[in-house]
Amino acid sequence: MRLVADRLVRAYGPRRIFGPLSFRVEPGTVFGVSGQNGSGKTTLVKVLTGLVRPSSGGVYLEPASGGGPRTTPRDGTGRLGWCAPDLALYGELTPAENLEFFARVAGRPVAAPEADRRLAEVGLDPVRGRTVRTRFLSTGQRQRVKLAFSTLLDPAVLFLDEPGSNLDDAGRAVVEAVVARQKARGAVVLASNDPRELALATEGVSL
């Protein structure tokens, strides 16, 4: 799936946060979003995921081969992955229970071994993932659970907003591995201020 932003604007009353922006993100590429704090990176990513409505313009998903219907992120659920600082999972559930819950509400349940494999992929101990509640994990470990959540449903487009926050060097390697796996499956949009992370991007915008 190709992600298309068409003259996208988000305003807060009379004040414009960003835009108008137009770009395309092809499958197999990483699109970087950079900019100072407060420049609207997080808002842009939320608009692209459909979590926030654009004030004008539109976001579309279309088959990369051309032809086929154009849809918007709001036309369905479970096709987009998102990992951001203001994403939170249920603290009273374990990481594995979180993954199993969200897969089930999306109508694509995962079996226990699959959830464990997803946790291992982001460098979390699957046994701990079944025994320790998410709120008792360190912030770095929680960030890894969020990464596992964001790729859980094999999304067509993966949105990573400051994916390396709270992560050590091993964690950053996990982010790179997540991005590499996603490139084989679809597109990545990566918002960050970290030059090492932005180096993963092949094109992008600066706000």
Added chain:
Amino acid sequence: MGVLSRVAQGILALAMLAVIWGSFLYAKPAANFIGESSRIVFYHVPMAWIASLAFLLAAGYSALYLKRRRVEDDEAAAGAARLGILFCLLATVTGSIFARVMWNSYWNWDPRETSIVLLLLVYGAYLGLRGAVEDPERKATLSAAYALIAFVTVPFLMFAVPRMYASLHPDTVINSSGKIQMSSDIKLVFFSSLAVFTAVFAWMYALDRKVSRIVREAALAEEGAVAR
């Protein structure tokens, strides 16, 4: 302002004077009502009718906003709700005066009175919700959703609750047999009054929407000045 609307305003003013004259002196008091109290019909009923019309407009523009997401529709819905509250209040107060004359008490929680208070509460809550949300787009969306959910409960307020208890309120204008029971002189003044007050409402509503537009454009210009 065009010549045409000047002429229309002049005609409206003359018609209004005619209705007031008619309500005092031309129409004869109806039977079954104490003294002159039947003259309320020329004022109270148009107020209630306009309030219903305004709330209908508020619901319609709310639905349009959710469909088209245009600021103008949100402003139109809010303005209609404000005017609806105004006319609803006027209907309440004029009704209360009538109640004093007919039943010797300004207020006695008659089912009609109770349900009109609830109606005022609904749209007061709507305006309260608008005041509590800062982001204009979120305000518009949430208040449109509330206006619509409130609108579907209004029939229960207006018809179901009064029906469950006996009311002293006279039959609504079109009574259960579907006939309008009025003498011809009352009918003439009544329908003129309905038309004239509806025209006044339309004028006020148009003014309200113009003012909303000016306020919005002023805010935009101010924001532009700050950005420079």
Added chain:
Amino acid sequence: MTPDAPVAAVPSHGALFYVAAVNLIIWVGLFAYLVYLDRKVKGALSRRTPEDPR
């Protein structure tokens, strides 16, 4: 409706007082709304005037 209710509340010239009171209330209400609109538009415009003259 209730023929033996107190008629004393309505004097013979009741029509004048009664309809006049109802009228007065309605016109006060409509006028108040016009005042509200006037203040709203004046408030918005006065915030705009101290705009940078450059």
Added chain:
Amino acid sequence: MTGLSRSFVSEEEGGTAAPLRLTAPPAAVLLGKVLSNLVLLGVVSAFVVPLFLALMSFEIAGVPLFLAVLLFGGIGLGAASTFVAAIVAKTAAKGALFAVLATPLLLPPLVAAVTGTRIAATDPALSAGADVIRLLVAYDGVMLTAAFLLFDAVWRE
């Protein structure tokens, strides 16, 4: 009632509303919240109603009618409060606003339920309260339909 007003607040404040928006269909979220609130209402009623009847030594002649009033009244109350809770969770002043917004919507079923209970206290026949039940069922239907139609606009505002 205060418990119901919190239905969506924990999701919005805790940040778990966003992953739900991305994965779950909106109708499923509303259905889940309405059902869990109804269970909550049911559990509370199961304790409070017998206690109340015992303490006030209040006799119910028409038990079927009384239960029907409780059931259909509860569905209406639950659906309307859940929807208002979804709106309120998006605003800054949550608790106070909930009461202001919910009260006028909840009064029609409350008034009907009070009427129904009064009838049930003296009349053992279920048919004596047919009007009340009809009103409550109509309210439930209208409220649930409107809530499901409008929920997406509020939830993914």
